[in-house]
Structures are given as structure tokens and as C-alpha cells.
Amino acid sequence: MRELKWASLSSIVFAVLCALSVILYHRGWTKIYTDVDDHSILYLVLSPILVLAAYETYYYWLHRLMHHRSIFKIVHRVHHESMEPTVFSAFSFHPLEAFLQFIFFPIIIAVMPLHLGALATVFTILTVSAMINHAGVEVYRNGWILKHIIGSSHHDVHHREFKANFGLHLTWWDNAMKTSSQNNKPKKIEQR
Ligand SMILES: [Zn+2]
Numbered sequence: 001m002r003e004l005k006w007a008s009l010s011s012i013v014f015a016v017l018c019a020l021s022v023i024l025y026h027r028g029w030t031k032i033y034t035d036v037d038d039h040s041i042l043y044l045v046l047s048p049i050l051v052l053a054a055y056e057t058y059y060y061w062l063h064r065l066m067h068h069r070s071i072f073k074i075v076h077r078v079h080h081e082s083m084e085p086t087v088f089s090a091f092s093f094h095p096l097e098a099f100l101q102f103i104f105f106p107i108i109i110a111v112m113p114l115h116l117g118a119l120a121t122v123f124t125i126l127t128v129s130a131m132i133n134h135a136g137v138e139v140y141r142n143g144w145i146l147k148h149i150i151g152s153s154h155h156d157v158h159h160r161e162f163k164a165n166f167g168l169h170l171t172w173w174d175n176a177m178k179t180s181s182q183n184n185k186p187k188k189i190e191q192r
């Protein structure tokens with residue numbers, strides 16, 4: 001119930017920022033395009049990957065910042081009240097955190113040409129991965145994938161330890177900044 005309340009408040013923030021994005025689009029203040037011929041097919045395929053890479057970096061550093069003692073209690077504690085995450089935890093954020101996570105998008109569409117379909121792809125991946133990371137069970141079963149892609153094994157450790165595993169989709173920033181937990185192992189191995 002607590003998670004649903006916070007998730008509802010977060011969705012209001014997301015909806016307001018979506019509405020702002022639509023207004024920006026109708027005023028011609030974004031670089032969103034709908035005709036696939038406006039840019040190359042290669043760009044159409046690469047652009048969602050570039051957005052996800054930029055968001056991965058933005059999220060990692062925002063997440064590190066949100067764990068700063070002076071900010072954590074106000075902005076990020078709500079999300080960490082879910083010690084054993086479930087899919088209901090996936091969108092359980094304080095409205096300020098929801099704002100900080102989503103404000104990236106009105107900015108990116110203002111500066112980077114993106115086909116509407118590419119943007120929809122990014123949002124679909126973000127939504128599905130948030131649910132996978134908070135699923136309570138590990139979805140990924142392949143060792144190579146788990147080495148690079150963040151699933152519930154990796155993110156559950158963040159909810160328990162607080163000071164490690166800040167990444168969103170990829171383990172790369174945590175590995176590069178040495179914030180990867182010593183206790184990272186796939187759940188199926190943990191449970192044996
Ligand atoms: Zn989480």
C-alpha cells in the first residue's frame with residue numbers, strides 16, 4: 001500500500017513532465033521527428049542506444065548524489081524503504097526523485113533529434129527493466145549477461161547495502177568507479 005501511494009505520486013510527476021514535453025513538441029521547441037526519412041536508418045537504430053547510454057551515465061551519478069547524507073533522507077529514502085524489492089517497488093519514489101529522474105527527457109528531446117518510435121522504445125526498455133530489477137527473482141539466467149546487465153540479483157544488493165551497485169542497466173559504471181558490491185552473485189547460486 002505504501003509503495004502504491006508513492007508510485008501514484010511519482011506517476012503524477014511523470015505525467016506532468018510528459019505534458020510539458022508534449023507542449024514543447026507542439027510549440028516546435030523539440031527535435032522530435034515523425035518522418036523516418038528526416039535522418040538515416042542507422043541514426044534511427046543508434047539513437048535509442050545513445051539515449052540509454054546517456055541516461056545510464058546521468059542515472060548513475062544522480063543516484064550517487066541522492067545517497068549523499070544531506071540529500072538521501074529527503075529525496076531517496078522512500079525508494080530504500082523497500083528492503084526486499086518487488087515489482088511494486090519499481091516506481092515507488094519520492095516526487096522529488098521522480099522529477100530528478102524524468103527531467104532528463106524534456107531536456108534530451110530539446111537537444112537531440114529523436115524519432116517518436118525511438119523515444120517510445122527507450123520508455124518501454126526503461127519500464128520493463130525497472131520491473132526486472134525489482135522483480136524479486138532473477139530473470140537473467142546467463143552468466144555473461146549477468147556480468148554486464150543489471151537484474152534483480154544486482155539491484156537487491158543495492159537495496160540491502162546502500163553503498164554499492166548504483167547502476168541502472170549496466171554494471172560498467174559501478175565497475176569503473178569501484179562501487180560494485182563484493183556480494184554480487186546471481187540469486188540462483190545464492191539459493192543453492
Ligand atoms: Zn530500486
Ligand SMILES: [Zn+2]
Binds near residue numbers: 076158162
Ligand atoms: Zn539507492
